[in-house]
Amino acid sequence: MKKLKTWFFSLFIIIILTISATSTGVLSKNIMKSIETCKGSINNFYFVHVTDTHVMDDKFDNGFSKMRLRSVLENVTSFEEKPAFVVITGDLVEWGSSRSGALNYQTFLDCFYEKDNQLYADKGCSIPVYTTPGNHDYFWENNLDNYHTYVDKNHIADEDRYTIVYGDVSLFFIDSGANYLKEPYTWFHPYGDGLFDDDIAWLEEQLSTCKTTHKIVLMHHPAVNVRDDSSVMYDVIARNRMRFISLCEEYDVDLVLTGHTHCSRVFDADENLLKSYPFNCSEYSTLFVQTDDCKEGVHYRNITVVDDDIWLEKCEEIKIKHPHDKSAVFIRGSTSIYKDIYLYILYWVINYSLNKTIQP
Numbered sequence: 001m002k003k004l005k006t007w008f009f010s011l012f013i014i015i016i017l018t019i020s021a022t023s024t025g026v027l028s029k030n031i032m033k034s035i036e037t038c039k040g041s042i043n044n045f046y047f048v049h050v051t052d053t054h055v056m057d058d059k060f061d062n063g064f065s066k067m068r069l070r071s072v073l074e075n076v077t078s079f080e081e082k083p084a085f086v087v088i089t090g091d092l093v094e095w096g097s098s099r100s101g102a103l104n105y106q107t108f109l110d111c112f113y114e115k116d117n118q119l120y121a122d123k124g125c126s127i128p129v130y131t132t133p134g135n136h137d138y139f140w141e142n143n144l145d146n147y148h149t150y151v152d153k154n155h156i157a158d159e160d161r162y163t164i165v166y167g168d169v170s171l172f173f174i175d176s177g178a179n180y181l182k183e184p185y186t187w188f189h190p191y192g193d194g195l196f197d198d199d200i201a202w203l204e205e206q207l208s209t210c211k212t213t214h215k216i217v218l219m220h221h222p223a224v225n226v227r228d229d230s231s232v233m234y235d236v237i238a239r240n241r242m243r244f245i246s247l248c249e250e251y252d253v254d255l256v257l258t259g260h261t262h263c264s265r266v267f268d269a270d271e272n273l274l275k276s277y278p279f280n281c282s283e284y285s286t287l288f289v290q291t292d293d294c295k296e297g298v299h300y301r302n303i304t305v306v307d308d309d310i311w312l313e314k315c316e317e318i319k320i321k322h323p324h325d326k327s328a329v330f331i332r333g334s335t336s337i338y339k340d341i342y343l344y345i346l347y348w349v350i351n352y353s354l355n356k357t358i359q360p
Helices: 006-022 027-034 063-079 100-111 145-150 197-208 241-250 336-357
Strands: 045-050 086-089 113-115 118-120 127-134 162-166 167-172 192-194 214-218 237-240 255-258 265-267 288-289 299-306 309-317
Touching: 006 167, 063 100, 063 299, 086 255, 127 167, 167 197, 192 265, 197 241, 237 241
Parallel strands: 045 086, 086 127, 167 214, 192 237, 214 255, 255 288
Antiparallel strands: 045 299, 113 118, 118 127, 162 167, 265 288, 299 309
16 A cells, blocks of 8 residues: 655645745755755656657748747756656657658657667756657557657567656556547547557556556556546547556556646546645555647646655646747647548648658
8 A cells, every 4th residue: 555644744745835836836846955855865856747749840830849849848957956857658749650750750859869779858868758659659550660760769579668667666658559440439539549458468567566666657548538428538548448547556556647638637546537736646546647738838747756755746838939830720729530630631742742852
Protein backbone atom coordinates (compact mmCIF):
# COMPACT_ATOMS: atom_id res chain seq x y z
CA MET A 1 0.00 0.00 0.00
CA LYS A 2 1.09 3.54 -0.60
CA LYS A 3 2.65 5.43 2.23
CA LEU A 4 0.55 8.36 3.49
CA LYS A 5 2.15 11.48 4.93
CA THR A 6 0.82 13.12 8.01
CA TRP A 7 -1.94 15.69 7.80
CA PHE A 8 0.38 18.45 8.99
CA PHE A 9 3.03 17.75 6.39
CA SER A 10 0.44 17.75 3.60
CA LEU A 11 -0.96 21.07 4.84
CA PHE A 12 2.56 22.51 4.93
CA ILE A 13 3.24 21.48 1.34
CA ILE A 14 -0.10 22.87 0.13
CA ILE A 15 0.69 26.25 1.72
CA ILE A 16 4.08 26.27 0.00
CA LEU A 17 2.48 25.40 -3.33
CA THR A 18 -0.14 28.12 -2.99
CA ILE A 19 2.45 30.78 -2.23
CA SER A 20 4.68 29.58 -5.06
CA ALA A 21 1.86 29.56 -7.60
CA THR A 22 1.00 33.19 -6.90
CA SER A 23 4.60 34.33 -7.08
CA THR A 24 6.13 32.66 -10.13
CA GLY A 25 3.78 30.12 -11.67
CA VAL A 26 6.59 27.54 -11.56
CA LEU A 27 5.60 25.37 -8.64
CA SER A 28 8.26 22.69 -8.88
CA LYS A 29 11.18 25.07 -8.55
CA ASN A 30 9.86 26.47 -5.29
CA ILE A 31 8.98 23.09 -3.80
CA MET A 32 12.52 21.96 -4.39
CA LYS A 33 13.95 25.06 -2.72
CA SER A 34 11.54 25.01 0.20
CA ILE A 35 12.52 21.64 1.63
CA GLU A 36 16.14 21.34 2.71
CA THR A 37 16.33 17.60 2.23
CA CYS A 38 15.55 17.98 -1.47
CA LYS A 39 18.80 19.61 -2.42
CA GLY A 40 21.25 17.24 -4.04
CA SER A 41 18.98 14.20 -3.79
CA ILE A 42 18.07 12.19 -6.88
CA ASN A 43 14.87 11.17 -5.09
CA ASN A 44 13.71 14.80 -5.02
CA PHE A 45 13.22 16.33 -8.44
CA TYR A 46 10.63 17.34 -10.98
CA PHE A 47 10.05 16.58 -14.64
CA VAL A 48 7.96 18.13 -17.40
CA HIS A 49 5.12 16.52 -19.33
CA VAL A 50 4.48 17.82 -22.85
CA THR A 51 2.11 16.25 -25.37
CA ASP A 52 0.50 16.65 -28.79
CA THR A 53 3.09 18.96 -30.34
CA HIS A 54 1.78 18.30 -33.89
CA VAL A 55 4.88 19.71 -35.57
CA MET A 56 4.85 20.36 -39.31
CA ASP A 57 7.59 21.36 -41.69
CA ASP A 58 7.96 25.13 -42.02
CA LYS A 59 6.66 24.99 -45.58
CA PHE A 60 3.31 23.68 -44.36
CA ASP A 61 2.57 26.09 -41.50
CA ASN A 62 4.98 29.04 -41.73
CA GLY A 63 7.06 27.67 -38.88
CA PHE A 64 4.39 28.15 -36.22
CA SER A 65 4.29 24.61 -34.82
CA LYS A 66 8.07 24.61 -34.44
CA MET A 67 7.83 27.96 -32.65
CA ARG A 68 5.26 26.53 -30.22
CA LEU A 69 7.46 23.58 -29.29
CA ARG A 70 10.60 25.67 -29.00
CA SER A 71 8.81 28.13 -26.72
CA VAL A 72 7.98 25.30 -24.30
CA LEU A 73 11.51 23.93 -24.32
CA GLU A 74 13.11 27.34 -23.92
CA ASN A 75 10.75 28.10 -21.05
CA VAL A 76 11.28 24.92 -19.04
CA THR A 77 15.05 24.87 -19.57
CA SER A 78 15.31 28.48 -18.38
CA PHE A 79 14.16 27.63 -14.83
CA GLU A 80 16.78 28.09 -12.14
CA GLU A 81 16.01 24.59 -10.87
CA LYS A 82 16.20 22.50 -14.05
CA PRO A 83 13.83 19.60 -14.70
CA ALA A 84 15.38 16.15 -14.51
CA PHE A 85 13.90 15.22 -17.89
CA VAL A 86 11.05 15.94 -20.32
CA VAL A 87 8.46 13.43 -21.53
CA ILE A 88 6.36 13.84 -24.70
CA THR A 89 3.38 11.49 -25.02
CA GLY A 90 2.60 11.24 -28.69
CA ASP A 91 1.39 13.14 -31.73
CA LEU A 92 4.87 14.54 -32.11
CA VAL A 93 4.03 15.54 -35.69
CA GLU A 94 0.81 16.34 -37.54
CA TRP A 95 1.34 13.30 -39.75
CA GLY A 96 4.25 10.90 -39.78
CA SER A 97 4.18 8.88 -43.00
CA SER A 98 5.88 9.28 -46.34
CA ARG A 99 8.27 11.99 -47.50
CA SER A 100 6.23 14.84 -46.09
CA GLY A 101 6.05 13.04 -42.75
CA ALA A 102 9.83 12.75 -42.82
CA LEU A 103 10.03 16.51 -43.29
CA ASN A 104 7.75 16.96 -40.27
CA TYR A 105 10.03 14.79 -38.12
CA GLN A 106 13.13 16.62 -39.30
CA THR A 107 11.50 19.86 -38.19
CA PHE A 108 10.62 18.25 -34.85
CA LEU A 109 14.26 17.24 -34.39
CA ASP A 110 15.39 20.82 -35.11
CA CYS A 111 13.92 21.75 -31.72
CA PHE A 112 16.21 19.39 -29.79
CA TYR A 113 19.82 18.43 -29.27
CA GLU A 114 21.02 14.88 -29.81
CA LYS A 115 23.83 12.80 -28.39
CA ASP A 116 24.35 9.04 -28.72
CA ASN A 117 20.84 8.50 -30.15
CA GLN A 118 19.24 10.32 -27.22
CA LEU A 119 17.29 13.57 -27.53
CA TYR A 120 17.91 16.42 -25.07
CA ALA A 121 16.03 19.63 -24.34
CA ASP A 122 19.16 21.70 -23.61
CA LYS A 123 22.41 22.47 -25.36
CA GLY A 124 24.44 20.93 -22.56
CA CYS A 125 22.61 17.61 -23.06
CA SER A 126 21.72 17.36 -19.36
CA ILE A 127 17.91 17.16 -19.73
CA PRO A 128 16.95 14.02 -21.68
CA VAL A 129 13.70 13.84 -23.61
CA TYR A 130 11.70 10.60 -23.71
CA THR A 131 8.87 10.02 -26.18
CA THR A 132 6.11 7.65 -27.08
CA PRO A 133 4.13 7.72 -30.36
CA GLY A 134 0.54 8.86 -30.89
CA ASN A 135 -2.07 8.19 -33.55
CA HIS A 136 -0.90 11.13 -35.70
CA ASP A 137 2.58 9.64 -35.81
CA TYR A 138 1.00 6.72 -37.70
CA PHE A 139 -0.86 8.96 -40.18
CA TRP A 140 -1.63 8.13 -42.96
CA GLU A 141 0.03 4.88 -43.93
CA ASN A 142 -0.42 3.25 -40.52
CA ASN A 143 3.25 2.82 -39.71
CA LEU A 144 5.97 4.34 -37.55
CA ASP A 145 8.81 4.07 -40.05
CA ASN A 146 9.73 7.75 -39.89
CA TYR A 147 9.28 7.88 -36.11
CA HIS A 148 11.83 5.09 -35.78
CA THR A 149 14.17 6.62 -38.33
CA TYR A 150 14.25 10.11 -36.85
CA VAL A 151 13.10 10.02 -33.23
CA ASP A 152 13.53 6.66 -31.50
CA LYS A 153 15.82 4.02 -32.96
CA ASN A 154 16.37 2.38 -29.60
CA HIS A 155 13.09 0.55 -28.95
CA ILE A 156 11.99 -0.85 -32.31
CA ALA A 157 12.55 -4.46 -31.28
CA ASP A 158 10.53 -3.87 -28.11
CA GLU A 159 7.61 -2.36 -30.06
CA ASP A 160 8.19 1.03 -28.45
CA ARG A 161 7.82 -0.29 -24.92
CA TYR A 162 10.53 0.67 -22.47
CA THR A 163 11.21 1.60 -18.85
CA ILE A 164 13.20 4.51 -17.45
CA VAL A 165 14.26 4.52 -13.79
CA TYR A 166 15.16 7.81 -12.15
CA GLY A 167 15.83 7.74 -8.42
CA ASP A 168 12.89 6.01 -6.76
CA VAL A 169 10.57 6.42 -9.78
CA SER A 170 9.99 4.00 -12.66
CA LEU A 171 8.41 5.28 -15.86
CA PHE A 172 6.82 2.77 -18.23
CA PHE A 173 6.40 3.96 -21.82
CA ILE A 174 3.95 2.11 -24.04
CA ASP A 175 2.42 2.66 -27.49
CA SER A 176 -1.39 2.96 -27.42
CA GLY A 177 -1.58 2.59 -31.19
CA ALA A 178 -3.03 4.12 -34.32
CA ASN A 179 -6.68 5.02 -34.82
CA TYR A 180 -9.05 2.15 -34.06
CA LEU A 181 -11.17 1.75 -37.19
CA LYS A 182 -12.91 -1.56 -36.61
CA GLU A 183 -16.18 0.07 -35.50
CA PRO A 184 -17.46 2.91 -37.76
CA TYR A 185 -19.12 4.74 -34.85
CA THR A 186 -15.67 5.44 -33.43
CA TRP A 187 -14.51 7.31 -36.52
CA PHE A 188 -15.99 10.60 -35.30
CA HIS A 189 -14.16 10.38 -31.96
CA PRO A 190 -11.07 8.29 -32.69
CA TYR A 191 -10.23 5.59 -30.19
CA GLY A 192 -6.69 4.33 -29.94
CA ASP A 193 -6.06 0.77 -31.06
CA GLY A 194 -5.20 0.21 -27.44
CA LEU A 195 -3.06 -2.33 -25.65
CA PHE A 196 -2.82 -5.80 -27.09
CA ASP A 197 -2.39 -8.85 -24.89
CA ASP A 198 1.39 -8.79 -25.28
CA ASP A 199 1.42 -5.13 -24.18
CA ILE A 200 -0.52 -6.04 -21.05
CA ALA A 201 1.79 -8.99 -20.39
CA TRP A 202 4.87 -6.76 -20.78
CA LEU A 203 3.44 -4.13 -18.45
CA GLU A 204 2.44 -6.66 -15.80
CA GLU A 205 5.92 -8.19 -15.84
CA GLN A 206 7.51 -4.76 -15.51
CA LEU A 207 5.21 -3.73 -12.66
CA SER A 208 5.51 -7.01 -10.79
CA THR A 209 9.32 -6.85 -10.78
CA CYS A 210 9.56 -3.10 -10.15
CA LYS A 211 11.68 -2.18 -7.10
CA THR A 212 10.98 1.56 -6.94
CA THR A 213 8.42 3.20 -4.68
CA HIS A 214 6.76 5.20 -7.45
CA LYS A 215 5.39 4.01 -10.77
CA ILE A 216 4.20 6.12 -13.71
CA VAL A 217 2.79 4.83 -17.00
CA LEU A 218 3.00 7.02 -20.11
CA MET A 219 1.07 6.57 -23.36
CA HIS A 220 -0.84 8.73 -25.82
CA HIS A 221 -4.51 7.77 -25.43
CA PRO A 222 -6.33 8.00 -22.09
CA ALA A 223 -7.87 5.01 -20.37
CA VAL A 224 -10.46 7.15 -18.56
CA ASN A 225 -12.36 10.09 -20.02
CA VAL A 226 -15.66 11.93 -19.81
CA ARG A 227 -18.83 10.28 -21.10
CA ASP A 228 -21.34 11.80 -23.51
CA ASP A 229 -25.12 12.08 -23.00
CA SER A 230 -25.47 8.44 -24.06
CA SER A 231 -22.91 7.41 -21.43
CA VAL A 232 -20.36 6.50 -24.10
CA MET A 233 -16.71 7.18 -23.34
CA TYR A 234 -14.77 8.37 -26.40
CA ASP A 235 -11.13 9.07 -27.23
CA VAL A 236 -9.79 6.23 -25.09
CA ILE A 237 -7.99 2.97 -25.79
CA ALA A 238 -10.23 0.42 -27.49
CA ARG A 239 -8.53 -2.79 -26.40
CA ASN A 240 -7.94 -3.97 -22.84
CA ARG A 241 -9.04 -0.71 -21.24
CA MET A 242 -10.46 -2.28 -18.08
CA ARG A 243 -7.58 -4.77 -17.79
CA PHE A 244 -5.16 -1.87 -17.95
CA ILE A 245 -7.01 0.10 -15.26
CA SER A 246 -7.16 -2.94 -12.98
CA LEU A 247 -3.46 -3.57 -13.49
CA CYS A 248 -2.61 -0.01 -12.51
CA GLU A 249 -4.73 -0.30 -9.39
CA GLU A 250 -3.32 -3.69 -8.46
CA TYR A 251 0.30 -2.56 -8.63
CA ASP A 252 -0.20 0.88 -7.07
CA VAL A 253 0.68 2.92 -10.14
CA ASP A 254 0.75 6.57 -9.09
CA LEU A 255 0.00 8.23 -12.41
CA VAL A 256 -0.98 7.43 -15.99
CA LEU A 257 0.16 10.41 -18.09
CA THR A 258 -1.54 10.83 -21.48
CA GLY A 259 -2.54 13.39 -24.08
CA HIS A 260 -4.74 13.05 -27.20
CA THR A 261 -7.80 14.98 -25.99
CA HIS A 262 -6.18 18.44 -26.02
CA CYS A 263 -7.64 18.98 -22.57
CA SER A 264 -6.40 19.08 -19.00
CA ARG A 265 -8.27 16.52 -16.89
CA VAL A 266 -7.57 14.23 -13.96
CA PHE A 267 -9.69 11.16 -13.13
CA ASP A 268 -9.56 8.36 -10.65
CA ALA A 269 -10.37 4.79 -11.66
CA ASP A 270 -14.05 5.34 -10.78
CA GLU A 271 -14.25 8.11 -13.40
CA ASN A 272 -14.49 10.90 -10.86
CA LEU A 273 -13.18 14.15 -12.36
CA LEU A 274 -10.80 15.77 -9.86
CA LYS A 275 -10.06 19.49 -9.91
CA SER A 276 -8.24 20.57 -6.74
CA TYR A 277 -4.63 21.19 -7.77
CA PRO A 278 -2.02 20.33 -6.77
CA PHE A 279 -2.63 16.64 -6.06
CA ASN A 280 -0.52 14.69 -3.62
CA CYS A 281 -0.70 11.38 -5.47
CA SER A 282 0.19 9.45 -2.33
CA GLU A 283 -3.28 10.22 -1.02
CA TYR A 284 -5.04 8.67 -4.03
CA SER A 285 -5.20 5.43 -5.90
CA THR A 286 -4.03 5.66 -9.53
CA LEU A 287 -4.71 9.04 -11.14
CA PHE A 288 -5.44 9.08 -14.87
CA VAL A 289 -4.11 12.34 -16.26
CA GLN A 290 -4.68 14.17 -19.53
CA THR A 291 -2.30 17.07 -20.20
CA ASP A 292 -3.29 19.87 -22.56
CA ASP A 293 -1.72 20.14 -25.99
CA CYS A 294 0.90 22.22 -27.80
CA LYS A 295 -1.25 22.79 -30.88
CA GLU A 296 -4.38 24.70 -29.96
CA GLY A 297 -2.42 26.30 -27.14
CA VAL A 298 1.08 25.99 -25.73
CA HIS A 299 0.95 23.93 -22.55
CA TYR A 300 3.10 21.83 -20.26
CA ARG A 301 2.72 20.23 -16.83
CA ASN A 302 5.22 19.77 -13.99
CA ILE A 303 5.29 16.63 -11.86
CA THR A 304 7.33 16.90 -8.67
CA VAL A 305 8.78 14.10 -6.54
CA VAL A 306 9.46 15.04 -2.91
CA ASP A 307 10.60 12.20 -0.69
CA ASP A 308 7.72 9.70 -0.61
CA ASP A 309 5.22 11.92 -2.44
CA ILE A 310 4.47 12.79 -6.03
CA TRP A 311 2.79 16.15 -6.61
CA LEU A 312 0.76 16.61 -9.80
CA GLU A 313 0.55 20.24 -10.78
CA LYS A 314 -1.88 22.08 -13.05
CA CYS A 315 -1.12 22.71 -16.72
CA GLU A 316 0.78 25.90 -17.44
CA GLU A 317 0.14 27.87 -20.63
CA ILE A 318 2.66 29.97 -22.53
CA LYS A 319 1.32 32.90 -24.53
CA ILE A 320 3.10 33.40 -27.83
CA LYS A 321 2.44 35.34 -31.00
CA HIS A 322 3.51 34.63 -34.54
CA PRO A 323 3.24 37.41 -37.12
CA HIS A 324 2.65 34.94 -39.96
CA ASP A 325 0.29 32.49 -38.27
CA LYS A 326 -1.97 31.38 -41.08
CA SER A 327 -1.76 27.71 -40.23
CA ALA A 328 -4.56 25.30 -39.56
CA VAL A 329 -7.32 27.78 -38.65
CA PHE A 330 -9.81 25.36 -40.14
CA ILE A 331 -8.22 22.44 -38.34
CA ARG A 332 -8.27 24.08 -34.93
CA GLY A 333 -11.92 25.06 -35.19
CA SER A 334 -13.38 21.78 -36.43
CA THR A 335 -14.58 18.50 -35.02
CA SER A 336 -12.20 15.57 -35.25
CA ILE A 337 -13.68 13.85 -38.32
CA TYR A 338 -13.40 17.04 -40.39
CA LYS A 339 -9.90 17.69 -39.13
CA ASP A 340 -8.88 14.22 -40.27
CA ILE A 341 -10.51 14.64 -43.69
CA TYR A 342 -8.77 17.97 -44.13
CA LEU A 343 -5.40 16.54 -43.07
CA TYR A 344 -5.86 13.51 -45.32
CA ILE A 345 -6.43 15.72 -48.36
CA LEU A 346 -3.55 17.98 -47.38
CA TYR A 347 -1.29 14.97 -46.90
CA TRP A 348 -1.93 13.62 -50.41
CA VAL A 349 -1.63 17.03 -52.05
CA ILE A 350 1.72 17.66 -50.35
CA ASN A 351 3.09 14.23 -51.16
CA TYR A 352 2.00 14.54 -54.77
CA SER A 353 3.89 17.82 -54.96
CA LEU A 354 6.96 16.32 -53.31
CA ASN A 355 6.98 13.39 -55.71
CA LYS A 356 7.04 15.91 -58.53
CA THR A 357 9.94 17.91 -57.11
CA ILE A 358 12.10 15.47 -55.10
CA GLN A 359 14.09 12.77 -56.82
CA PRO A 360 14.12 9.33 -55.15
